[in-house]
Amino acid sequence: MNRNPLILFTGFLIGVIVVLLLFTFQVRKSEVAVVTTFGKVSDQYTEPGLKGRVPWPIQKVYKFDQRVQNFEDKQTEGLTRDGFNLIASVYVGWKITEVTNFFPTFAGYSEPIQEAERNLERLLSHAKSAVFGKHPLSDIVSANDKGTNFVAIENEILSAVQTELRAQRYGIEIDFLGIKRLQIPESVTQNVFERMTSERKVLADRSQYEGESQAAIIKSEAERKAGEMMARAESEATRIRGEAEATAAESLKVFNQNPDLAILIFQLNALESSLREHSILVFDPNTPPFNLFRGVSPNLLNPK
Amino acid sequence: MERNLQKNGLINAVILLGVGVAGFIVARYVNSLAGLVSVVFIAIGLLVAAVSWFQMRLEESERLERFDLDELARGRAGSALFETKDSEIFPAQRSREQFERFFVPIFTTLLCIGQAAAAFFLWRWLSQPALAVDLKEPRMAIFFFVAVFFGLLLLGLFSANRARLENDRLLRPGAAYMLLNAWLCLAVGGGAIVVACGGLRADFYVARGLCVLLALTAVESLVMLLLEMYRPRVKGKAERPLYESRLVGLLGQPQGLVTTAAQALDYQFGFKVSETWFYRLFVEKALAVLICLQIAVLFLSTCVVFIEAGEQGLLERCGRRVEGRALLEPGPHLKLPWPLDHVYRFRTQQIQSFEIGTTPEAAKEESNVVLWTVAHTKEDNFLVANRLPPSAEDSNTNNAEGGSRRTPPVSLVTGTIPVQYQITDLPAWAYNNEDAPALLEDLATREVVRYLVGADMNEIMSVGRLEAAEQLRQRIQTAADGRKLGAKIVSVGLQDLHPPVKVAPDYEKVIGAIHSKEAKILAARADEIKTNALAEAKATNIINVANANRIRIESDALAQAALFTNQIPAYKAAPSVYVQRAYLQALAASTAGSRKYVLLTTNTKDVLQFDLQDKIRADILTDVGVKK
Numbered sequence: 001m002n003r004n005p006l007i008l009f010t011g012f013l014i015g016v017i018v019v020l021l022l023f024t025f026q027v028r029k030s031e032v033a034v035v036t037t038f039g040k041v042s043d044q045y046t047e048p049g050l051k052g053r054v055p056w057p058i059q060k061v062y063k064f065d066q067r068v069q070n071f072e073d074k075q076t077e078g079l080t081r082d083g084f085n086l087i088a089s090v091y092v093g094w095k096i097t098e099v100t101n102f103f104p105t106f107a108g109y110s111e112p113i114q115e116a117e118r119n120l121e122r123l124l125s126h127a128k129s130a131v132f133g134k135h136p137l138s139d140i141v142s143a144n145d146k147g148t149n150f151v152a153i154e155n156e157i158l159s160a161v162q163t164e165l166r167a168q169r170y171g172i173e174i175d176f177l178g179i180k181r182l183q184i185p186e187s188v189t190q191n192v193f194e195r196m197t198s199e200r201k202v203l204a205d206r207s208q209y210e211g212e213s214q215a216a217i218i219k220s221e222a223e224r225k226a227g228e229m230m231a232r233a234e235s236e237a238t239r240i241r242g243e244a245e246a247t248a249a250e251s252l253k254v255f256n257q258n259p260d261l262a263i264l265i266f267q268l269n270a271l272e273s274s275l276r277e278h279s280i281l282v283f284d285p286n287t288p289p290f291n292l293f294r295g296v297s298p299n300l301l302n303p304k
Numbered sequence: 305m306e307r308n309l310q311k312n313g314l315i316n317a318v319i320l321l322g323v324g325v326a327g328f329i330v331a332r333y334v335n336s337l338a339g340l341v342s343v344v345f346i347a348i349g350l351l352v353a354a355v356s357w358f359q360m361r362l363e364e365s366e367r368l369e370r371f372d373l374d375e376l377a378r379g380r381a382g383s384a385l386f387e388t389k390d391s392e393i394f395p396a397q398r399s400r401e402q403f404e405r406f407f408v409p410i411f412t413t414l415l416c417i418g419q420a421a422a423a424f425f426l427w428r429w430l431s432q433p434a435l436a437v438d439l440k441e442p443r444m445a446i447f448f449f450v451a452v453f454f455g456l457l458l459l460g461l462f463s464a465n466r467a468r469l470e471n472d473r474l475l476r477p478g479a480a481y482m483l484l485n486a487w488l489c490l491a492v493g494g495g496a497i498v499v500a501c502g503g504l505r506a507d508f509y510v511a512r513g514l515c516v517l518l519a520l521t522a523v524e525s526l527v528m529l530l531l532e533m534y535r536p537r538v539k540g541k542a543e544r545p546l547y548e549s550r551l552v553g554l555l556g557q558p559q560g561l562v563t564t565a566a567q568a569l570d571y572q573f574g575f576k577v578s579e580t581w582f583y584r585l586f587v588e589k590a591l592a593v594l595i596c597l598q599i600a601v602l603f604l605s606t607c608v609v610f611i612e613a614g615e616q617g618l619l620e621r622c623g624r625r626v627e628g629r630a631l632l633e634p635g636p637h638l639k640l641p642w643p644l645d646h647v648y649r650f651r652t653q654q655i656q657s658f659e660i661g662t663t664p665e666a667a668k669e670e671s672n673v674v675l676w677t678v679a680h681t682k683e684d685n686f687l688v689a690n691r692l693p694p695s696a697e698d699s700n701t702n703n704a705e706g707g708s709r710r711t712p713p714v715s716l717v718t719g720t721i722p723v724q725y726q727i728t729d730l731p732a733w734a735y736n737n738e739d740a741p742a743l744l745e746d747l748a749t750r751e752v753v754r755y756l757v758g759a760d761m762n763e764i765m766s767v768g769r770l771e772a773a774e775q776l777r778q779r780i781q782t783a784a785d786g787r788k789l790g791a792k793i794v795s796v797g798l799q800d801l802h803p804p805v806k807v808a809p810d811y812e813k814v815i816g817a818i819h820s821k822e823a824k825i826l827a828a829r830a831d832e833i834k835t836n837a838l839a840e841a842k843a844t845n846i847i848n849v850a851n852a853n854r855i856r857i858e859s860d861a862l863a864q865a866a867l868f869t870n871q872i873p874a875y876k877a878a879p880s881v882y883v884q885r886a887y888l889q890a891l892a893a894s895t896a897g898s899r900k901y902v903l904l905t906t907n908t909k910d911v912l913q914f915d916l917q918d919k920i921r922a923d924i925l926t927d928v929g930v931k932k
Binding site: 006007009010011013014017018020021022026027028029030031048049050055056057060065067068069070072091093110137140141142143147148150151176178179180181182183184189192193195196197199200201203204205206207208210211212214215216217218219221222223225226227229230232233234236237238240241243244245247248249250251252254255257258261262264265268269271272273274275279280281282283284285288289290293294 | 440441443444446447450497500592593596597599600603620622623624625643685686687688689690691713714715716734735736737738739742743746747749750753754757758759760761763786787803804806807810811813814816817818820821822823824825827828829831832833835836838839840842843844845846847849850851853854855856857858860861862864865868869871872875883884886887888889890891893894895898899900901902903904914916
């Protein structure tokens with residue numbers, strides 16, 4: 001068989017890589033590693049670098065992320081002190097502080113980090129319900145000048161969970177905690193929608209009836225002014241008529257020269273005026289000039 | 305020698321059994337899908353090795369039987385009355401013949417069915433969506449399967465060479481399966497290496513490939529069975545075992561592929577392609593070198609890394625940050641090859657963004673118009689406060705001591721709040737938190753929630769929007785700085801904040817009502833103008849009429865006075881005549897158009913009925929076309 005240098009080199013390289021993979025491992029800056037020998041913890045590494053090991057099944061290496069882990073719990077419903085249903089979720093930043101406590105507690109699970117978060121979720125849920133139950137809704141939701149106790153509530157939950165974690169000795173600590181979501185149940189949401197709708201309806205109705213009211217006032221004012229104008233005009237017309245009558249009355253003195261004649265003329269004028277339109281008149285044969293139908297006076301036929 | 309071959313066959317079977325059991329345990333433990341599929345091949349190899357070993361025993365028995373009979377025949381030469389060569393007196397031979405005639409085809413048929421069924425069910429199992437494809441302990445898998453590869457390869461090569469040298473057809477099948485399983489274990493180990501390097505689905509793909517190979521072997525077994533029916537039998541010629549797979553033999557000894565390919569090329573082109581200098585140089589001699597060169601080049605290519613524009617890279621050597629070169633700027637960089645140096649890339653100069661509050665829906669985002677009353681995203685409601693009126697606030701303050709504060713009214717708003725950020729401190733971003741983008745999103749959401757529960761809804765949707773956006777940006781920046789995220793918040797947008805779709809129409813109705821109110825007021829003003837103008841005109845008319853009447857009255861009075869003045873002398877001249885004349889003139893003038901009835905008979909008591917109804921004039925009837 002030809003001993004080709006390149007083949008030998010490649011084989012050697014592959015061998016070195018396999019040996020490196022089997023006999024060494026790397027610990028990153030963001031990691032912490034625990035090494036067990038036949039199941040017993042023999043070493044732990046928090047500093048980054050290349051470390052040696054004996055291959056499986058003699059030694060096994062468990063690596064954990066030692067950075068702050070971000071975790072959000074489920075949204076759970078609870079009651080505030082004044083009986084208001086509130087759905088809330090919180091997020092926490094936690095990290096492994098004592099791997100010697102953390103590893104034995106969670107290493108038996110296929111996903112230790114997720115298992116730790118499950119335990120954390122139980123603690124969070126309990127603390128959250130307890131703290132929210134001590135505060136009224138106005139401590140959480142308020143637009144008034146005093147503001148809310150949002151941060152204080154977060155600190156209370158954080159304190160409660162940290163106390164419990166220390167007691168349980170999980171080897172983890174919570175760096176920070178925050179309320180991420182605040183919701184209300186669906187049934188209450190519908191009621192809130194109804195309230196918002198009613199609030200808008202009040203504003204809309206206010207505008208509508210203000211408009212009608214002002215329109216009525218304006219119309220009433222206009223009619224009042226029109227009435228005043230008409231009244232003044234009528235009054236003026238009456239005054240003018242009075243002046244005309246007074247002026248006309250000056251002329252009546254002339255008729256005093258022969259009152260009978262004046263009365264006759266006025267009667268004849270009235271008769272003439274009243275019989276203008278479609279009148280029906282019935283005369284007897286004595287009424288002049290229809291008395292002519294009974295014959296002419298002989299005196300008129302024989303004038304002297 | 306024969307017993308050694310039998311022993312070799314038995315050893316092959318036992319080793320395959322042991323490797324199969326161990327492989328199954330390890331594959332289950334590390335959740336190696338390819339490992340589990342390879343165990344099926346090992347099981348098939350075990351069955352083939354066991355059957356071929358048994359067949360070797362039968363042939364050995366037959367050979368011993370023939371040897372004994374030959375010895376007996378030489379000792380009794382010429383003394384027997386009847387000589388017979390009936391096979392009934394060779395039980396071992398009969399056993400072997402019956403084994404080959406019946407058991408082998410049945411076994412091969414069952415093997416074919418088993419291969420096909422295994423391929424089918426394994427493929428279906430691998431296609432399950434809930435199947436966990438992550439390899440739990442890649443290093444354990446690498447160690448075991450690479451070790452098994454070396455073991456099976458050595459033993460397989462030994463058995464194969466021995467079968468070739470001894471020309472033993474029954475040792476070949478087991479040896480072929482040993483070699484095939486060796487290469488399969490190497491493939492499984494290679495998949496585990498790729499998984500260890502980050503290719504998380506490599507093991508799954510290798511498992512899929514092995515399923516295809518299993519199906520091909522099943523097809524080959526079926527073809528062999530069918531062809532066997534038509535193959536001519538040559539007396540005295542040793543038959544190839546029906547369960548021996550040519551495909552397995554080819555795959556188990558890859559150099560055989562090259563030979564087979566050369567023979568196929570020679571046959572196809574009609575001349576000895578395999579003896580040309582090109583073929584000898586590049587296929588037979590240089591192929592391995594070329595493959596190794598490619599592997600070496602691939603390995604050395606991991607020494608160069610290109611950081612793209614807008615990115616930065618974090619260089620780690622054996623897990624530690626490299627002093628002076630921890631941060632790589634855009635461009636080419638040299639580094640130590642894998643697995644010593646690793647580069648982790650991050651987009652730092654690019655403005656990145658995420659959205660709080662809603663999940664945009666692509667289909668609805670195509671619309672150019674965003675209305676409050678039309679859902680354009682999957683709504684996520686935020687609690688927001690309503691400012692209490694001053695009287696209610698005082699009441700709340702007074703009741704605070706008694707603990708019976710009135711529950712403040714809450715409202716809901718929805719909207720998409722985009723947050724744009726940029727990474728400014730990459731080491732802080734990468735090393736302080738396990739999931740910095742998720743943490744930033746959590747911080748931002750928390751600030752938004754905290755701000756809204758303390759804000760008045762009407763303010764924040766109107767005059768307070770811009771100020772709120774800036775305040776939120778500052779708050780999120782402060783929170784990010786507090787967590788040492790190493791990010792700069794570029795902007796926060798509140799432009800899409802609005803009431804939920806369900807109540808949005810009621811907000812629009814308020815605007816409608818305001819406009820309706822204005823419309824009514826304007827209509828009333830128009831009415832006012834009309835009323836006043838008409839009244840003014842009417843008033844003017846009344847006064848004008850009065851003035852006209854005045855003039856008329858005065859004129860009439862003066863005229864009548866003047867007339868009377870002239871009438872007096874006329875009257876005085878002939879009073880009775882004047883009176884009659886005046887009467888008759890007036891009568892004639894006034895009754896000209898009137899209907900007159902003159903009753904001339906006075907000495908009768910007639911009853912006269914006058915129809916005083918007004919009749920329509922004939923000319924009117926003519927005008928409207930009514931015929932008499």
